[in-house]
Amino acid sequence: MRVTEKLVAASLLVLVAGCSSLNPFAKKDPKVEPAPLVELKSSLAVRDAWKYSIGKSGVYAFSPALSGSSLYVVSADGALARLDAATGRETWRVKAGSDITSSAGTDGSIVAVGGAKGTVLAFDADGKPLWTYQASSEVLTAPVVSQGIVAVRSVDNRIVGIDAKTGERKWVVQRATPALTLRNAPGMVVGGANLYVAQPGGKLMALTTATGVVRWENVVSEPRGATELERVSDIAGAPVVFENEVCTVTYQGKAGCFDAATGVPRWTKPYSSDVGVAVDQRFVFAVDEQGAVTAFSREAGQSAWKNDGLARRRVSTPASFGRSVAVGDYQGYIHFLSREDGAFIGRVSTDGSPIVSAPVVAGSNLIFQTQSGTVIALAVE
Known part of the structure; x- marks a missing residue:
C-alpha cells in the first residue's frame, strides 16, 4: 500500500543525494481494492473559482505556498509561478534552471525551492x-522563509539556516536518521520566533529561527517493534501551529x-498516519493509514467522529474549510465531510490524477494541486 511504497531502506542510502526509494505512486495492490464511491446528494454548493496548469509533480508531492494574496506553485521540470490567490491570474512564471524536488517556501519577498541533487534556489518577489x-x-x-533566514531540511536530517539576502549559511542542526524512514518530506513551520521541525523517529523539535538554537525536542511517539519496518514512527506531513499549541501525527504512533x-x-492518542493534520478552533483532523478521517477534540483529544468511507483511497492531508473538512484522493476527487459529524456533504472531481499534497486555504478559496499539475481553487456558495 501507499505507506510501504514510501519506505526508504538503509540509512547509508539516505545519506547520499538522490537516495534510493520505492515509487510512492505505484499501482494499488489488486487484492485490496479502494472503497467505491457511493452516490452522494450534495448539501454543499461548491464551485470552481479558478484553475491553473503548472506541470506534473512526478514522484514529488507539491503543495501551493501562500503569502498574503500571492500563491506560489511549482512543477518537477522546474516551472515556478506566482499567482493571485483570489483569481488565479498569473503574475509571473519562470524556469528555475533545475528540476524541482520540493514545494516553494516564501515570506512574500524571497521564494526558495529545493532543486536537483540538493541544490537550493532562491528568487525575489519578481x-x-x-x-x-x-x-x-x-x-x-x-x-x-522567516526573519531573514531560509531554513532548509535535507533527507539526511540536516537543518540549515541560510541568510535570505546572501545565501550564506548561518547555522546548522544535525540529527541522526533511523535505518528506515518514510519518503514523505516531513515538514517545518514557523510560529512566532520558533521553527517547528518534524523528525523521523517520532520526534518534534523547536528551534529559534534566527539562530538555530534548539528550544526543545520532544518525542511524539517511541518507535516500537522487533523489525526496522515495525519501528518506523516518523512524523507525517508538517506540524500545525494554532494559537499556543503545535499539533502533529506520526506513522505507527500517535496524534x-x-x-x-x-x-x-497537552494530549496524545494512539494513531497511525502518513499525511499531516488540520487544526481549527474545536478539532484536530487526521487521516489514518487506511484512509479513515477522524476528528479529535482539540482541548483534550477525545474522538468526536470517524468516517471510514474513503478506505484505501490514498487520502490527502485534510483541510478545515468553513463547515466542512476537505480531503483529496488518488483519483483526483475532493471530498467534503461535515465538520460536526463527519458525514459526506459534497464531492467534486479534478483531472483524475492523485492528490497527495496538503491543500491550502486562501481567504474564501480552498486550493489543491494534483499530480498532473492542475491547481484548482474551490469556493463554497
Missing part, C-alpha cells in the same frame, strides 16, 4: 534568481498537541 546553495543531500521538504513554548504534551 521571480529573478538571487542565489543558490548546495545542501548535503536531496531536499524534499519545503524551505521556510497529539503540545505546548508551543515548552513542548509539554
Whole structure:
C-alpha cells in the first residue's frame, strides 16, 4: 500500500543525494481494492473559482505556498509561478534552471525551492534568481522563509539556516536518521520566533529561527517493534501551529498537541498516519493509514467522529474549510465531510490524477494541486 511504497531502506542510502526509494505512486495492490464511491446528494454548493496548469509533480508531492494574496506553485521540470490567490491570474512564471524536488517556501519577498541533487534556489518577489546553495543531500521538504533566514531540511536530517539576502549559511542542526524512514518530506513551520521541525523517529523539535538554537525536542511517539519496518514512527506531513499549541501525527504512533513554548504534551492518542493534520478552533483532523478521517477534540483529544468511507483511497492531508473538512484522493476527487459529524456533504472531481499534497486555504478559496499539475481553487456558495 501507499505507506510501504514510501519506505526508504538503509540509512547509508539516505545519506547520499538522490537516495534510493520505492515509487510512492505505484499501482494499488489488486487484492485490496479502494472503497467505491457511493452516490452522494450534495448539501454543499461548491464551485470552481479558478484553475491553473503548472506541470506534473512526478514522484514529488507539491503543495501551493501562500503569502498574503500571492500563491506560489511549482512543477518537477522546474516551472515556478506566482499567482493571485483570489483569481488565479498569473503574475509571473519562470524556469528555475533545475528540476524541482520540493514545494516553494516564501515570506512574500524571497521564494526558495529545493532543486536537483540538493541544490537550493532562491528568487525575489519578481521571480529573478538571487542565489543558490548546495545542501548535503536531496531536499524534499519545503524551505521556510522567516526573519531573514531560509531554513532548509535535507533527507539526511540536516537543518540549515541560510541568510535570505546572501545565501550564506548561518547555522546548522544535525540529527541522526533511523535505518528506515518514510519518503514523505516531513515538514517545518514557523510560529512566532520558533521553527517547528518534524523528525523521523517520532520526534518534534523547536528551534529559534534566527539562530538555530534548539528550544526543545520532544518525542511524539517511541518507535516500537522487533523489525526496522515495525519501528518506523516518523512524523507525517508538517506540524500545525494554532494559537499556543503545535499539533502533529506520526506513522505507527500517535496524534497529539503540545505546548508551543515548552513542548509539554497537552494530549496524545494512539494513531497511525502518513499525511499531516488540520487544526481549527474545536478539532484536530487526521487521516489514518487506511484512509479513515477522524476528528479529535482539540482541548483534550477525545474522538468526536470517524468516517471510514474513503478506505484505501490514498487520502490527502485534510483541510478545515468553513463547515466542512476537505480531503483529496488518488483519483483526483475532493471530498467534503461535515465538520460536526463527519458525514459526506459534497464531492467534486479534478483531472483524475492523485492528490497527495496538503491543500491550502486562501481567504474564501480552498486550493489543491494534483499530480498532473492542475491547481484548482474551490469556493463554497
